[in-house]
Amino acid sequence: xxxxxxxxxxxxxxxxxxxxxxxxxILGLIGSFLFARGAQVFSQYGLKFIxxxxxxxxxxxxxxxxxxxxxxxxxxxxxxxxxxxxxxxxSIAGALYIEFYATGRVRKMLSGLLDLAAAIPSLIFGLWxxxxxxxxxxxWASFLGNRLGFVPIFNTISDNYxxxxxxxxxxxxxxxxxxxxxxxxxVYSRTPRELIDTCYALGGxxxxxxxxxxxxxxxxxxxxGAMLGLGRALGETVAVYLVLNLNFRYTFxxxxxxxxxxxxxxxxxFGESSSEELTALxxxxxxxxxxxxxxxxxxxxxxxxxxxS
Amino acid sequence: xxxxxxxxxxxxxxxxGLETRDAHAWFGKHHALSGVSLRFPAxxxxxxxxxxxxxxxxxxxxxxxMHEFIPNSAMxxxxxxxxxxxxxxxxxPAAIRLKVGMVFQKPNPFPAMTIRENVISGLKLAxxxxxxxxxxxxxxxNRAGLWKEVKDRLDASGGSLSGGQQQRLCIARSLAVEPEVxxxxxxxxxxxxGSTLRIEETIKELAEKITVVIVTHNMQxxxxxxxxxxxxxxxxxxxxxxxxxxxxxxFTNPTDTRTADYVQGKFG
Ligand SMILES: Nc1ncnc2c1ncn2[C@@H]1O[C@H](COP(=O)(O)OP(=O)(O)OP(=O)(O)O)[C@@H](O)[C@H]1O
Ligand SMILES: [Mg+2]
Numbered sequence: 196x197x198x199x200x201x202x203x204x205x206x207x208x209x210x211x212x213x214x215x216x217x218x219x220x221i222l223g224l225i226g227s228f229l230f231a232r233g234a235q236v237f238s239q240y241g242l243k244f245i246x247x248x249x250x251x252x253x254x255x256x257x258x259x260x261x262x263x264x265x266x267x268x269x270x271x272x273x274x275x276x277x278x279x280x281x282x283x284x285x286s287i288a289g290a291l292y293i294e295f296y297a298t299g300r301v302r303k304m305l306s307g308l309l310d311l312a313a314a315i316p317s318l319i320f321g322l323w324x325x326x327x328x329x330x331x332x333x334x335w336a337s338f339l340g341n342r343l344g345f346v347p348i349f350n351t352i353s354d355n356y357x358x359x360x361x362x363x364x365x366x367x368x369x370x371x372x373x374x375x376x377x378x379x380x381x382v383y384s385r386t387p388r389e390l391i392d393t394c395y396a397l398g399g400x401x402x403x404x405x406x407x408x409x410x411x412x413x414x415x416x417x418x419x420g421a422m423l424g425l426g427r428a429l430g431e432t433v434a435v436y437l438v439l440n441l442n443f444r445y446t447f448x449x450x451x452x453x454x455x456x457x458x459x460x461x462x463x464x465f466g467e468s469s470s471e472e473l474t475a476l477x478x479x480x481x482x483x484x485x486x487x488x489x490x491x492x493x494x495x496x497x498x499x500x501x502x503x504s
Numbered sequence: 505x506x507x508x509x510x511x512x513x514x515x516x517x518x519x520x521g522l523e524t525r526d527a528h529a530w531f532g533k534h535h536a537l538s539g540v541s542l543r544f545p546a547x548x549x550x551x552x553x554x555x556x557x558x559x560x561x562x563x564x565x566x567x568x569x570m571h572e573f574i575p576n577s578a579m580x581x582x583x584x585x586x587x588x589x590x591x592x593x594x595x596x597p598a599a600i601r602l603k604v605g606m607v608f609q610k611p612n613p614f615p616a617m618t619i620r621e622n623v624i625s626g627l628k629l630a631x632x633x634x635x636x637x638x639x640x641x642x643x644x645x646n647r648a649g650l651w652k653e654v655k656d657r658l659d660a661s662g663g664s665l666s667g668g669q670q671q672r673l674c675i676a677r678s679l680a681v682e683p684e685v686x687x688x689x690x691x692x693x694x695x696x697x698g699s700t701l702r703i704e705e706t707i708k709e710l711a712e713k714i715t716v717v718i719v720t721h722n723m724q725x726x727x728x729x730x731x732x733x734x735x736x737x738x739x740x741x742x743x744x745x746x747x748x749x750x751x752x753x754x755f756t757n758p759t760d761t762r763t764a765d766y767v768q769g770k771f772g
Contacts, residue, residue, distance in 0.1 A: 389612045393674075396570060398602035398681060399629030407629060411616035 233478025252472040262475040271456040277364025282371040290379035313377035317370035324369030332362035358440035371424035378420025382413040419497030426491035436462040520546035520715040527581035538742035551730030555772035558736040559743025568604040605683035611670035613662030620658040626681040648676035649706040668699025688718040
């Protein structure tokens with residue numbers, strides 16, 4: 196390759212490098228700030244802060260406060276799992292459609308839209324998802340609850356489905372779908388042409404070729420894409436906070452209007468917390484920070500590995 | 505339009521049932537192949553030779569309708585299989601590809617599959633019921649000359665084989681659907697000389713039962729493996745078929761001087 200060292204290049208290079216370094220520094224500062232502020236909580240509660248099930252801030256002398264974020268972590272996992280359950284199949288279907296079935300102008304338009312959507316902060320889709328799913332999601336939830344109520348996770352006591360993990364999962368799914376679809380499509384487009392041709396040459400159909408080579412080839416890339424979407428969405432869980440009805444118990448009833456996750460815990464309690472609880476919330480923030488960061492890093496590694504030609 | 509027509513002089517009973525009449529191919533506006541008429545002799549190996557870019561691969565891909573997967577491509581003329589045009593309106597291209605199989609240049613077993621799964625993958629793709637899988641796998645691997653080397657590790661990944669073994673696995677995979685004709689586009693160009701000879705042996709054995717059409721750049725290979733040869737050439741314009749005849753005649757006493765120059769290595 197021919198490299199030109201013009202002044203413009205150098206300036207641009209400087210700006211880009213500075214930008215990248217700045218974001219790294221900010222990331223490091225956020226991490227260390229959260230850790231420093233929350234350190235006291237970690238040393239006081241140890242592992243119990245992660246596994247404990249009680250979160251109560253005591254105002255009275257003599258009664259100690261207790262901070263355990265266990266239910267919120269479990270809630271995070273449940274809501275994420277529901278989101279992925281919806282988002283991954285939808286994303287795969289969408290990516291396959293654009294890559295293998297759409298043609299001509301439709302294909303161009305859809306892939307343009309998709310690229311655009313993947314670049315928009317997922318919060319925007321979250322807000323849209325709230326509009327849609329507090330309504331539809333509630334209907335689906337009540338349908339599920341009525342038909343499958345005998346299955347423990349679909350069991351409800353209150354018949355109030357609106358602010359359930361199920362609906363929150365739907366909202367989160369709408370935040371995850373654009374980027375996951377975009378990554379899946381990118382990965383699928385890199386399936387070696389000879390392998391697809393081979394399927395046709397053996398008398399296979401398009402769907403046969405997709406099943407035989409495209410899906411296996413793209414498997415890990417799609418997993419990476421879903422995690423990338425999830426990592427992004429976890430950081431912008433305000434949308435979920437607006438949906439969930441915070442409740443400090445381990446709950447596995449996904450249709451019941453109760454539950455919570457780490458972000459909603461922070462968002463809900465932040466305004467009215469004592470200084471002691473504030474520290475605990477910051478510590479919870481640190482845990483969320485680590486969680487998001489590691490999901491993002493693993494996802495980026497998987498995506499990078501599978502999209503390298 | 506230049507119209508090259510070379511018909512292999514074969515008695516009717518030795519005709520494989522596959523022929524092209526005045527076949528043309530385009531990539532967008534680019535006319536890549538012009539007026540090729542050729543009848544393929546049965547149970548024999550026909551080599552397609554000619555310099556790079558003269559349309560050998562394009563012609564080969566016309567024979568099993570793979571050409572149409574290239575965006576903006578087009579064709580004209582007829583490709584007949586037992587008298588029926590394979591480009592006819594009511595023809596299912598997948599059914600044609602079951603009868604006219606293809607092996608590609610680069611060995612490409614399905615990476616996520618074992619050796620055994622690779623062999624039967626074509627039947628799965630075409631939804632053909634398998635009666636006795638073990639027998640079928642053994643038979644196909646045997647015909648491809650690979651059985652002895654892999655019979656103890658059928659459940660190993662196809663990618664764990666050497667390049668030459670992978671290519672023979674690909675041949676076994678093509679044979680599983682029992683094609684009448686097998687098309688091969690430079691099947692040895694990515695392989696070492698030893699593997700190349702093994703595959704050539706396999707090809708000759710295959711030709712006892714089916715018709716093989718093979719593209720090759722290697723004149724020695726063409727003379728070793730083929731019974732008939734077809735020489736293609738493009739002088740700036742679309743590729744045309746210059747001459748087709750028995751390989752011995754093409755290499756010793758061709759009709760066209762351009763054929764003589766090419767097989768003697770004067771150009772190409
Ligand atoms: N996918 C394609 N799109 C556009 N043009 C193509 C495509 N494939 C081949 N061509 C053109 O068609 C002509 C014939 O190509 P073809 O691949 O059939 O030649 P070939 O004889 O097989 O050459 P080689 O010996 O190098 O494989 C060439 O001019 C080539 O540039
Ligand atoms: Mg070629």
